[in-house]
Amino acid sequence: MHPFDYVAATSIAEVNSILAQHGNRARPLVGGTDLLVQLRGGRFDLDAVVDIKGVPEANVLELNGALKMGSAVPLAVMYEDQAVRDAYPGLIDCAELIGGIQIQSRASMAANLCNSTPSGDTICPMIVHSAQVNITGANGDRTVAVEDFCTGPGRNVLEDGEWVLDIVFPAPASGFGAAYERFIPRNEMDIAVAGAASSVTLDGSGKITDALVALASVGPTPVFVTAITDLLVGKEPTEENFVAAGKIAYDAVSPISDMRGTIEQRRHLSGVLTRRTLTKATERAKAG
Amino acid sequence: MVDKVHVKTTINGQEYEFLVEPYMSLLETLRDVLNLTGTKEGCNDGNCGACTVEMNGRIVDSCCVLGAEVNGGTINTIEGMATAEGLHPLQQAFLEEAALQCGICTPGFLISAKSLLEREPDADEHRIRYWLAGNLCRCTGYDKIIKAVQKTQATA
Structure with missing residues (x-):
């Protein structure tokens, strides 16, 4: 591993100054659970890490x-x-x-x-x-x-x-609920084969005024599926509508096959987890 | 070339002052600088929990902490668990329930379990399993470890 300096910064200005001095050869350190593993693995080299936990x-x-x-x-x-x-x-x-x-x-x-x-x-x-x-x-x-x-x-x-x-x-609007679920083959300590986050906002009559869905592990970046928002706004939070939202998610994602799962499994999971998290978000929206 | 960092910290209630390479993990610092070799290296990438220590009141994987980060902090390791009077009740229960075979994971499990029982003495089995999910054992299959933690609760 390339030797790097450690700086325990205590102010924003100090972090800025060290990062400005080193360019892409310095990074902030928080938990180290990714950064230190990546440095040891030789993913990249740094000349300094700036601990921002004292800021x-x-x-x-x-x-x-x-x-x-x-x-x-x-x-x-x-x-x-x-x-x-x-x-x-x-x-x-x-x-x-x-x-x-x-x-x-x-x-x-x-x-x-x-x-x-x-x-x-x-x-x-x-x-x-x-x-x-x-x-x-x-x-x-x-x-x-x-x-x-x-x-x-x-x-x-x-x-x-x-x-x-x-x-x-932002402060949760009245009638707002959200939920996240992921699929992993173990109970704990694993990386998502696929994950879905949903939020739902309901008006006084129970109709959807906003619905946001984003999917993890099924594309090069998190996938924010705005077509689901377009589908659900103005509708009732029914099983049928959430199944339809899941179908949109199935088509919207662009997963790869790797050691964790196949393209087809990840598409399938995207649909299922979209439906489930929309349902759970709705329950929370009604309860909240 | 980078300069060594001056660190003052409290480990198992004792004051330590030492110099450490800034890129050295807390795990390496404990083992190779301070000769506290009770803390074990398993995966060295934050998956197995063998290197678990308590840092400022929370359990952490010491392989994912820099030694320099503990300046001014408080660390508890397996070396601080038994006292002159005898083993910690968790250590005794691990022995009685045969909750270890090769022993590499054991210091980490003990530190994690101690932290749980101090925070949540009445944790149920589900909670114990969840809390210990960050500690991997490749020998005993977990049931004996869980039983040892429950036995400790029952005799507390």
Whole structure:
């Protein structure tokens, strides 16, 4: 492994300065559960890692209508917060199934997003919550929607010197519910063969006013299926309509066959998990 | 060339001060710098949990932590589990229930199980299995390990 320096940064300016100095030869460190494994595996070399866990703004977990989650907040800290659990069960779904407790103690949703694997379990749930990513760097700040963040397997919109400071989730509208499910052959500790996140918003009469579906592990990036939104808005949340949504998902994905599953299995799972998560999201929308 | 990092930390209640290469994992730091070899290396990529230690109150895979990261922190390893009075109840139950064969996974399982019982002394079997999912054993098949944890709960 190429030797790299370790910097425990304590301010945004310090992170910016180190990243600006090293270009693509430095990266922020949060949980290390991807980064350190990739460095040891020789995926790429770095001259420095910048630990952002000591940056106060990256540790914010603030629920004030909307939820602001700093990029260094570990999954376990997030899902142990009762107010966050109550407000965002669709995010808790994914936070509690990534890796084991050891991984959940260190990994963050923002860092999972920055790793940008199509199977990243937190990314699709963030998409269906309409989350916004606040990016910072020496050249200024910008905000990107989660669905626009990933550009390919392991690739994203971050330029050299940029990093994610926090992610903001809008306050759940009245009648909003969300859910995430994945298929793995084991009970725990595996990578999704396919996953689906859905959110549903119902009006007072029970009709769908918004429905968002995103699918994991079935394309080069998370697949945000806007055709399902077009299908479901204005309709009733019926089994029949959700089966139709599943058919759209089946056709919308572009999976590969690999050691985890075949193209056909992943298409099939996309349909089934879309139907199931829309159903669960609807139950939560009615309960909430 | 990179410079070594100066680290001060508390391990098993004892103060440690040492220099470590900035790219060295906590696992390597414990084993190769501090000679605390009770923590084992299994996969070295965050899958098997053999290297589990408690860091600032939470269990982590020490292969996925840098030694430099623990500056100012608190670490608990398997070396801190037994006392002069004897084995920790979990260690005793693992022995009695034959919850180990080769033993490579055992320190990690013990650290994880201890953390669970301190947080949730009444955890049910499902919860115990879920909490220990990040620890892999290739010998005993888990049932004996789960029984040992339950026996510890019953005798607590």
